[in-house]
Amino acid sequence: MVDSPLTRARRGVGVGMLGVGVLGLAWMLTPGIPVLFAPRVSAEVRAAGLELFAHEWQPHDAMARGDGLGPVFNARSCVECHSQGGVGGGGDNSHNVLAFEAFPTQDRPDVKGGLIHKFAVANQFLDSRAELSKCFPIIPNGIRVEGGCQVFTQDFDPVHTQAVNSTALFGAGWVDRISAKTIRHESLKTASARMGREIVGHFGGVIPGRPRVLTDGRVGKFGWKAQFATLEEFVSAACANEIGLGNPGMEQARPMVRVNYPQVERDLTDAQFRSLVGFVDSLPRPVEVVPDDHAQRSRAERGKVLFAEIGCAACHTPDMAGVQGVYSDFLLHRLDDRSRGGSGGGGYSERPPVPLPEDYPLPEEWKTPLLWGVADSAPYFHDGGSPTLETAIQRHHGDAESVTAAYQKLAAEDRAAVIAFLKTLRAPADAEPVSPPTVARRHLVVTR
Template sequence: MRANELERGRRRVGVAILGGVAVAVGWVAMPGVPVLRAPSAGEERKAEGEALFVRTWLPHDPLANADGLGPVFNGRSCVECHFQGGAGGGGTVEHNVLAFEAKPTEDRPEIAAGLVHRFAVANHYLEDLSDLREYFPIVPEAIRITNGCYVVVKDFDPVQTERVNSTALFGAGWIDRISGRSISRRNLARSIEAVGRELAADFDGIPPGRYRVLPDGRIGKFGWKAQFATLEEFVAAACANELGLGTPHMPQAKPRVELPYPDMPPDLDRGQFRSLVAFVDTLPRPEEVPPADLESRAEVARGRLLFDQVGCAVCHVPDLGGVAGIYSDLLLHRLVDRQGRSSYGDVLTGAPIPREHPTPDEWKTPALWGVADSAPYFHDGTSPTLRDAIIRHEGDASPVTRAFEKLDESDERALIRFLESLRAPSDAPPVPEPTEPEEGGLSIAMAD
């Protein structure tokens, strides 16, 4: 009798273990919850949001609940930088912003990041790179590791800067609804594939990249560094940093100058901010527009196959999390900086760099939907054509670049023609004619 009870106990334990394994396998295999419903909002709320998006803001603007535009800013309206293909599109290099990041030091254990603004409401609030020295001074003696040797670096500058281009916002609401689980499951599948290749002695594949885990544990989806988890956070940061408009979610940017600027209540109230987010959230998604004639359509179809064959689709995944035609895995990948700034780990400044934080050469894979109407390309907008952008891919994407360069002229043209079929939405809101400020005497200070 005792033996039978022990045997039944062992069986129950075995069943429990097998059940646990099955649950674990199922959890790994589950791709995440697909996006089943299109973004939506009431017409009145969207109309109010569009009016805020295209508005040319003023200091002490009558629509603002505080000091309005500024005190520091990069543009006077959202549409000033997001206009290609319609209101909400990408911007040109003329509207690039200067972003900076400061490595941690013994006196400042956290990474600092922000913008050096182009404009201010008064000259004494204008920012300059030299102003950053007050906040992030030169480290007199840092230590660099070179070939295993410790070398003292005189006057180490912890600040790195980068020109950043404005991305298109079409389809942003769909991206916002892609679950973090879908992103992490895709990354896990790619990691398993990479292990399989290496076990087969194939070391020429594309690394799987990684998703960015934010301090609160969520996965980042928006921004060139995947620094925002939601569209709402992205819009709040854009209002605060690009326009100087505070919202209930983020205060306005303050000038990094000696003269202090007082704290202000939000410029946009909760209702205004919800309307602005609703407008961006419901911007139409880009379209794949095949050519009208059969010969060109066949060339585009061949280009789509080549896009997959050379390896572009490994990172620019056509469908993700139930969203078709996005052409992104929303992961961080290394794209080796032309100036050689590849990592933080070779400089010891007295404070560790969080592993989750992107290195200088890691960038989130941009969605390619609508790419034909969003030139110039790359995070800094310095690749004027699609071909320029492709051959600039290094680092993780080096195998793809080499494969593309081996294509003959006909195949290369077909691949580019396919990318040219990925257009901005035909029903995008129109860009209004530029308007002059409603109040005379507006004086804006501009940095050199």
Template sequence: MQRNDLARGRRRVGLGLAIMAVGVVGWVAAPGVPVLWGPRASADRKEAGHELFVHEWLPHDPIARADGLGPVFNARSCVECHFQGGVGGGGSNEHNVLAFEAKPTHTRPEIEGGLVHKFAVENHYLEDVSHLRTLFPIVPDAIRITNGCYVLVRDFDPVNTEQVNSTALFGAGWIDRISSRSITRRNLAASLQSMGRELSSDFSSIPPGRYRVLPDGRVGKFGWKAQFATLEEFVAAACANELGLGNPHMEQAKPRVDIPYPDMAPDLDRSQFSSLVAFVDTLPRPGLVVPSDPQARAEVERGQVLFERVGCAICHVPELGGVAGVYSDFLLHRLVDREAGYAYSDVMTGVPIPREHPDAEEWRTPPLWGVADSAPYFHDGGSPTLRLAIQRHQGDAAPVSKAFKRLPAEDQGALIRFLEALQGPPDAIPVPEPAVPADELTIARAE
């Protein structure tokens, strides 16, 4: 009797351990909870947010709670940079901003970054790149790592600057609801697939990229560097840095000049900011517009097959976290050909950079929904057409660019026709005419 009881006990323990093991494996492999409900907000909140989005802010604006526009800024309204295809779309190169990042040094052990603003409310607050040279001086001796060798670099400039293009915000609320787990599990799946190909002696695969872990442990998915985990944080930073509007989540940007600017209360109160976020959150979602003509439809469908065949869909994932048609893995990828010369991130200035921090050459995969109405392309807006954007893919994505170039001309055209069918939302709100032309405002401008 005791032997039978012992055997039954062992079987139960074994069964329990097996169930636990299956549960652990299932938990690790599970892609995360899919998005089941889209963003919603009351009509009143959306309308209030829309009015703030298109409002042309002024210094000491009557609807601001503090000093209004500025003291430094890049635009007078949200829609000034987000207008292509309707309110909330992408921007042209004319509205690019100049972003910078300074490597840490022994005397300044923190990574610092920000924007060099185009405008200021007064001339003595104007910024330019020369101010960066004063704030972040030349490093006399740095070390460059090339093919595992350490090379001394004399007089290294720790500042890296980049032109950054405004992204389209359509469907941002759906992206906000994609779980971090969906992103991390997609990255795990891509890593396992890449490892499997390498074990089969196939070394031409695309590296899986990596998700950005923010200092508080969350996964970033908004911004060209995936520097924001939520849409609310993204909107807060845009208000503070692009318009100089302090808000409940972030203080307004201050000029990086010798003359100090006083501390100010938030320009947007909680109700205003909440309405603005609700409007951006509920911006319409783009989709695939299939032509009615049978021949054109067949070409788009063939282009969609080729999109996956040449490898575009490895990074521009058609569906993620239950959101169909988003075409992004929200991971950081390196699109620079290192054979062309050493990368900026290869230089060390004496203080290690956290592994989680993206290199200067790493950029988040942009969603492709609405891509037909969001030219120019890449983070700097340096590719005016879809064809040039595909051909520009180098670094980790070089195999895709090469595969596209090997396609016959008609297949290349079909793939581009497919991308041209990924259009902005037809129900986007039309962009209003500016109430006050910029030339009529008394503002300081950087040359």
């Protein structure tokens, strides 16, 4: 029997569709395209970005098109909060910011978040906890929805505040190039491995985290709550919220006491903003510095092995998408054990009357911090509440409770070896040095 042209055409279409399906399945099972090239910007762009990053902004600053610093802000420059180990590093507790979330209610189903700013350019603009409470008042006899039923409960304060420490930005350009597919793939692989262990009766180990899926479907990578998908968005929000610099991506933060603060021209031009993002994108990546002394080197190498054996590497994944030494899975994990009263991870004791959106982080969930450069980025944890690496490890609860228990069972010399390994993860030696402030503060802005 001779095939007709129509039959051959149908067969060709069928084979083609099968091929596409096979390729699609193969793509789904792969971890995505690795990061092959280092971030690069021109010397001119980097120099312009460094100037903007280190500049101490003033009200009506000559470098700004709008009103310059403020009206509310937490710092006068980027480097003020990002200085440890060089320009772009982490910050100490004196530069923590106070973030807030207003959980959903019957009248306001969305989560609102922001900052209670430390400073303002004038007294009448100062933020405060009292002003925040006026914006999001306590709900008397709040109503909670459970399983479609309304349950009357006690008074409910929708506002949750949390001190947040500034993270190091070294290597941010490499992180920006890690694909969402890689993060999802690693998450699925970790969850599948745990399921396999549970099938054969092994129920211990680290509880897998979950990717932060933003409202537009992208995966978050930047911020303690993984609330930003790209480095550009992170820089844009930091300029607007921390310094009060309106930019092409976001308007400046407005005072709580005067939300009708007049709109002004955005402070940063497109070219300035691109230069600033380009500088942060090109910040050098941290390095692992192996000690020259044989005994110290052996101890650090022993600690690296133990780091993986006790389960630290289950969340602090050493390599991701070809980016070596990053030590993060970029997933959300619960670090709070509610039986401990919420001290482990900033947990919130009351359940909101309206459930949080499915993909929104719980108060006790935090993105796994990157450990590259960790030796030069104390204090630790999202709130800077752990002054040393030892106290930070001991503070891991919730999903990481088994790791903390395993660490505590190690002999003293082995615990010291783990710390010795972590101390080899240093800030990049070629980071720009931090210079003393060059702008005289003759006109001090208002402090609380």
